[in-house]
Amino acid sequence: MGGDGKLFTFAEVSQHNNPKDCWLIINGKVYNVTEFLEDHPGGDEVLLSGTGKDATDDFEDVGHSESARETMSKYYVGEIDISTLPERLTYTGPKQPHYNQDKTTEFIIKLLQFLVPLAILGLAVGIRFYNKSS
Template sequence: MGSGGKVFTLAQVSEHNTPKDCWLVINGKVYDVTKFLEDHPGGDDVLVSATGKDATDDFEDVGHSDNARDMLKDFYVGEIDASTIPKSTTPKQPHYNQDKTSEFIVKLLQFLVPIAILGLAFGVHLYTKSS
C-alpha cells in the first residue's frame, strides 16, 4: 500500500458513489471497494453512503479489526488531495447509530426467541411425560 500513488481530489472520488463503482477516502488514502461490497459484513449500503466525504471517522467508529485494516491494501488506488476535503465547522460528537442499534436488537431477538421456544417445548414435553 504506501504513498506515491495517484492523487485524487474529493470531487473525483465523489464521482464513484454507486454499488457498481464505489470509492472511499480513509486516512488520506483512496480505496476502490466496489468488489468488496457484496462481502462487507455491514452491507453494501453502509459503504456507498460513506462516499463523497472523508470516511475515516465512519471507519474508525466501527472498530474494524487488524484483518479488515490489512484488507484495505487490496483496494488501494491512490491518495486524496487533503486540501479538497472541507474542514468540519462543528466539533466532533459521539456518534449514535440508531440503525446499528436496531440491527443488534433484531439479531439478539432472532437468537433468543428460538431458544425460548425450544426451552418451552422441552418444558412442556417433560411436564406431559411426568403426568
C-alpha cells in the same frame, strides 16, 4: 487492485458514489471498494453511505480488526489531495438554557417529601372533623 499512489481530488473521488463504482476516503487514502460491496459484513449500504465524504470517522468508530485493515490494501488506488477536502462542518444547535436533570429531579423529590406528608395530615384532620360533625 493495488494502486500506483495517484493523487486524487475530493471532487474526483466523490463521483464514485454508487454500487457499480464505489470509492472511499479513509485516513487520507483512496480505496475502490466496488468489488468488496457484496462481501462487506456490514452490508453494502454502510460502504455507500461513506461516499462523498471523508469516511475515516465512520471506519474508526466501528473498530475494525487488524485483518480488515490488511484487506484494505488490495483496494487501495491512491491518496487524497487534502487541500481539496471540504472543511468539516459541525452542527451548532440553537442556544437553550442549561438543563440539569439531576437538580430538577432533586427538587421534585424534596417538594414531594414536603407535600405528601402535608396532604396525609390534611386528610387525617379532614376525616376527623367529618366524623365529629356526623
